[in-house]
Amino acid sequence: MVSIRKDFPILSRQVRGKPLVYLDNAATSQKPRAVIQALSEYYEQHNANVHRAVHTLGQEVTERYEEARQKVADFIGAPAEGIIFTRGTTEAINLVSYTWAEANISPGDEILTTPMEHHSNLLPWQRVAQARGASLKFIPMSPQGTLSLSALDTLLTERTKLVALTHMSNVLGAITPVKEIARRAHEKGALVLVDGAQSVPHIPVDVKDLDCDFLAFSGHKMLAPTGIGVLYVRPQVLETMEPFQLGGEMAREVWLDRATWNDLPIRFEAGTPNIAGAIALGVAVDYLRNLGMERVREHEIQLTGYALVRFQELPNTEVFGPWDTQQRGGIISFCHTGVHSHDLGTFLDHEGVAIRVGHHCAMPLMELLKVSATGRASFYIYNIKAEVDLLVETLQKAIRYFTPGPRRVARPTNS
Ligand SMILES: Cc1ncc(COP(=O)(O)O)c(C=O)c1O
Structure with a gap:
């Protein structure tokens, strides 16, 4: 979507004298001017605390904050009372692990997840399993990210209390069949937690x-x-949950020895929240809805399909994840057999191309793929084919540069 590039000020900057080619969107996306302006407008015009002031500024920000909650709710087809603002995905998952899971997971229970989870959706469940005497089980998967649904016949039991899985792998780009898994989990009475960090922005x-x-x-x-960030909880479940943190705003009545809790979802937002961030998230949601999420998805399918074809030109390079663009998002992880990903990433940076290299906070998946690190290019709405071309062509140069052989770079001569 070439026309929207002008909305992103950072895309016109240079890195090491070259135009920035930003392909690290799975780590974080760039921000359109409308979002940046919403932040400065908030601090220049409205700054106050929410839910507690009788003055005009306080009322303005409360209105805007709650409007943002409604926008986020509409964006994912949820009721506003099921939307809790958090710091991000990590805090959202930890909230569930410290509240719902502490109260509902008993010794002998089982939590089912996958080997491709980001550490944010693995470590909280390791802790719960250890603390509650429960066990953590894993749905088997292929190195391409396909989950073995037939294994669910034996893995899902009456003891399964929670299925926690990613909707889109941040390494493989693989989109998981959440709907089918949720249906089968619910048949056994288990609840389902979806890590939507990579899916909600893109599909x-x-x-x-x-x-x-x-x-x-x-x-x-x-x-x-x-x-x-956001945690959506089905309201019937949220009503049964104890608060996560205790303090201002989340209590209705407080005595010296006890307290009662405020309405949902404020009960789960103790203390002063990230008001400016929530309002700006509402503006980001407006931006995405104006584009249309179907269009966002279609754009990324086109770009990813193109990139997968071009990646085949790279010698001795393995590309991970599904080949079918319907089953994957715009994330391409790759490895060269002879050149370390960090060298490739550093070479690319010298040409202004930003990709991510490393284990992507998914170390168990690295083990499954039998690599210590991968390079990862990830796309978003403002990326274009010319950037994919530059990525592949620069990778070709990098591979030539780092591949042992006759010296191709002339030494400077001493005159
Ligand atoms: C799949 C997935 N889950 C969770 C996270 C953690 O997100 P955050 O760092 O915003 O809390 C990420 C971040 O990369 C991710 O890709």
Whole structure:
């Protein structure tokens, strides 16, 4: 979508004297001017605390903050009372692990997840399993990211209390069959938590359609600032949950020895929230809705399909994840057999191309793929084919540069 590039000021900057080619969107996205302006407008015109002031500024920000909650709710087909603002996906998942899971997971229970989870959707469940005497089980998967649904016949039991899985792998780009898994999990009475950090920014997501009980995602991966994220909880489940943190705003009545809790979802937002971030997230949601999430998805399918074809030109390079663009998002992880990903990433940076290299906070998946690190290029709405061309052509140069052989770079001569 060439025409929207002008909305993103950072895309016109240079890196090391070259135009920036930003392909690290799975880590964080760039921000359109409308989002940046919403932040400065908030601090220049409205700054006050929410839910507590009788003065005009306080009322203005409360209205805008709650409007943002409604926008986020509409974006994922949820009721506003099921939307809790958090710092991001990590905090959202930890919230569920410290509240719902502590109260509902007993010794002998089982939590089912996958080997391709981001550490944010693995470590909280390792902790719960250890603390509660429960066990953590894994749905087997192929190295391409296909989950073995037939294994669910034996893995899902009456003891399964929670299925926690990613909607889109941040390494493989693989989109998981959440709907089918949720249906089968619910048949056994288990709840379903979806890590939507990579899916909500890129594909149309509707919590009613997915039929999940929890959905976590981060604003900063979908055009909004850092430090704001969302936990959706199905209201019937939320009503049963004890508060996560205790303090201001979340209590209704407080005595010296006890307290009662405020309405949902404020009960789960103790203390002063990230007001500017929430309002700016609302603006980011407006931006995405104006584009249309179907269009966002279609654009990324086209770009990813093109990139997958061009990646085949790279010698000795393995590309991970599904080949079918219907089953993957715009994330391409790759490895060269002879050149370390960090060398490739550093070479690319010298040409202004930003990709991510490393284990992507998915170390168990690296082990499954039998690599210690991968390079990862990830796309968003403002990326274009010319950037894919530059990526592939620069990778070709990097591979030539680092491949042992006759010296190709002339030494400077001493005159
Ligand atoms: C799939 C997935 N889950 C969770 C996270 C954690 O998100 P955050 O750091 O915004 O909390 C990420 C971030 O990269 C991710 O890709």
